[in-house]
Amino acid sequence: MVSYEEGLAVVKRGFWLLGAITIGEVFVALIGNGHIIPGFHLPKYVMYPVMISMSLYKAYWIVYNFMHMAYEVRGLAMSVLLPCLLLVWAVIAFFQEGGSWGARRQQIKDKDEKVVKPISKPTGMIDTKTLEPSQIQ
Amino acid sequence: MASTDILEKDLHHDDHAPAIEDWSGGNEPFNASYGKLMMWYFLLSDAFTFAGFLIAYGSLRFSMPTWPVPDFVFRTFPFAGETHLPLLFVTVMTFILIVSSVTMVRGVQEGHRGNKGGVVFWMLLTIIGGAAFLGCQAWEWTTLIKGENMSVTRNPFGRHEIAGTYTMDEHGHPYEKGVTPETFKKGEGYLIHAEHDANHEVVADEAGNTKFIQRTYVTETGEKGQLEFGPKQFGALFFFITGFHGFHVFSGVLFLAIIAMNVGSGLYEKRRNHYEMVEKIGLYWHFVDLVWVFVFLVFYLL
Numbered sequence: 001m002v003s004y005e006e007g008l009a010v011v012k013r014g015f016w017l018l019g020a021i022t023i024g025e026v027f028v029a030l031i032g033n034g035h036i037i038p039g040f041h042l043p044k045y046v047m048y049p050v051m052i053s054m055s056l057y058k059a060y061w062i063v064y065n066f067m068h069m070a071y072e073v074r075g076l077a078m079s080v081l082l083p084c085l086l087l088v089w090a091v092i093a094f095f096q097e098g099g100s101w102g103a104r105r106q107q108i109k110d111k112d113e114k115v116v117k118p119i120s121k122p123t124g125m126i127d128t129k130t131l132e133p134s135q136i137q
Numbered sequence: 138m139a140s141t142d143i144l145e146k147d148l149h150h151d152d153h154a155p156a157i158e159d160w161s162g163g164n165e166p167f168n169a170s171y172g173k174l175m176m177w178y179f180l181l182s183d184a185f186t187f188a189g190f191l192i193a194y195g196s197l198r199f200s201m202p203t204w205p206v207p208d209f210v211f212r213t214f215p216f217a218g219e220t221h222l223p224l225l226f227v228t229v230m231t232f233i234l235i236v237s238s239v240t241m242v243r244g245v246q247e248g249h250r251g252n253k254g255g256v257v258f259w260m261l262l263t264i265i266g267g268a269a270f271l272g273c274q275a276w277e278w279t280t281l282i283k284g285e286n287m288s289v290t291r292n293p294f295g296r297h298e299i300a301g302t303y304t305m306d307e308h309g310h311p312y313e314k315g316v317t318p319e320t321f322k323k324g325e326g327y328l329i330h331a332e333h334d335a336n337h338e339v340v341a342d343e344a345g346n347t348k349f350i351q352r353t354y355v356t357e358t359g360e361k362g363q364l365e366f367g368p369k370q371f372g373a374l375f376f377f378i379t380g381f382h383g384f385h386v387f388s389g390v391l392f393l394a395i396i397a398m399n400v401g402s403g404l405y406e407k408r409r410n411h412y413e414m415v416e417k418i419g420l421y422w423h424f425v426d427l428v429w430v431f432v433f434l435v436f437y438l439l
Contacts, residue, residue, distance in 0.1 A: 007246045011239055018235045022433075026228045029438045033208050035223055048439060055434040059427055066242050066423045076167040080177050087188045091195065098196030106202065 025054050176417045180424045187428050190378045197370045205294035205367045209326025213280050227437050230273045237266025238426040245419045248412030260397040267390040274383050287372045293329040295367035297321050301356040309350040385425045
């Protein structure tokens with residue numbers, strides 16, 4: 001366990017760190033979307049990984065220092081943290097699924113709008129009784 | 138005889154059998170009390186619930202060809218009127234929650250020192266922080282529901298997928314001569330406003346539904362169009378996810394108040410366990426802050 005003075009230092013550090021990272025995240029969002037320098041945008045593949053990493057670092061910091069996970073027995077920490085790895089799988093699987101729903105919807109829309117060339121002459125097994133005489137070869 | 142061999146007497150419930158001793162109870166392999174351990178596992182299960190919500194948000198967003206622009210939707214600020222301050226209000230809310238987490242840690246630390254007055258003081262500050270966050274959320278919801286007509290089934294926020302020029306003004310009237318029509322760029326957000334009468338009251342049709350002004354436009358490729366409502370999943374996900382988080386904050390504030398009163402009455406002092414109850418509610422409170430880190434990320438930043 002940490003001493004009282006060390007604890008106070010952790011609290012102070014946590015306040016500045018979490019505050020600074022939050023402001024950093026908002027700054028990335030604002031500058032990337034062109035709110036700070038008019039006409040200047042950052043591509044999403046730059047913004048997103050930066051913001052996600054900053055949030056994950058905040059999460060790690062809260063769990064390890066504010067929630068004292070750093071001082072818990074390894075077995076306790078693992079029994080809480082390891083099940084969270086399942087979520088990595090869930091994120092990959094369900095985002096893939098979501099993308100697939102979108103692709104399928106678009107495919108149906110495209111097919112509905114597709115202009116097809118009408119078949120000029122009927123082919124295959126034809127019931128000659130229902131056809132006009134001109135349609136019969 | 139090797140030390141790993143099991144003696145027959147060990148198998149017959151001998152009092153000195155080390156193999157049996159390990160299972161005789163009374164020790165704490167995780168070095169944590171039952172209550173604290175169960176709080177961790179409750180938080181783990183809660184993390185899965187929130188993850189389910191956020192993963193649903195991601196999947197539905199990925200399945201949609203368009204999605205509202207967060208820094209356009211969350212651009213309002215109390216008393217700022219029509220001035221657009223993207224993401225500023227939610228930054229203030231996030232900051233309030235961080236500060237309340239910091240005051241909570243201070244409360245737990247004073248508990249370890251056995252300083253009753255200190256625990257109550259820092260817990261009261263935490264309660265104020267939680268209440269302030271809830272107040273901000275109430276304002277945010279009111280603005281979205283009353284001012285901007287968003288609901289769980291209706292989302293008037295959208296994103297322009299192509300640049301163009303409006304062919305009617307924001308009140309739904311054709312542009313007067315000499316007025317330059319408003320233009321918009323690709324990727325810009327828009328809000329479909331409700332129609333208001335002279336008394337600033339929302340106009341409803343015969344069936345009682347709010348009338349909206351879906352402005353018409355011409356795209357840069359010359360195609361005519363009309364503003365369409367955005368994916369309605371956005372509204373449902375927003376109110377359910379921030380609502381579920383807000384409910385956690387609300388119950389947290391209640392528990393904090395109860396425990397602060399118990400601290401003040403000297404109940405935990407009598408238990409002589411270094412204010413462990415304060416530590417447990419502290420875990421819960423930090424978890425609420427932790428969840429907000431991710432809600433803030435997916436809803437407001439990405």
